Amino acid sequence: MASQDSNGLKIPPGSAKAAAVAWTLPFTLVVPMVVGGGVGYFADRWLHTRPLFLLVLGLLGLGIGIRDALKSASTLDNK
Numbered sequence: 001m002a003s004q005d006s007n008g009l010k011i012p013p014g015s016a017k018a019a020a021v022a023w024t025l026p027f028t029l030v031v032p033m034v035v036g037g038g039v040g041y042f043a044d045r046w047l048h049t050r051p052l053f054l055l056v057l058g059l060l061g062l063g064i065g066i067r068d069a070l071k072s073a074s075t076l077d078n079k
Contacts, residue, residue, distance in 0.1 A: 021076050028072065029065040036061025 040057035044050065 018076060021072055025069050025073065028069045029062075032061040032065040032068070033058055034061070036064075 037054055037058035040051070040053035040055070043053040043057070047053075
């Protein structure tokens, strides 16, 4: 059953869920990278090393973010 918006146009039934997933995808990509980079930054400061942990954990966070974004997009695509 499709509802109508204020202009009288019909809204498809799954569009609210698709919009919610579309709004969360950027956060799904950015947050793990920032958290990993932040942990790496503080680990580098604590161990007095070059930004090795910052780069490694930041890239690991980026990989995790991409994996989660692809997983949530594929579940939306399957439905």
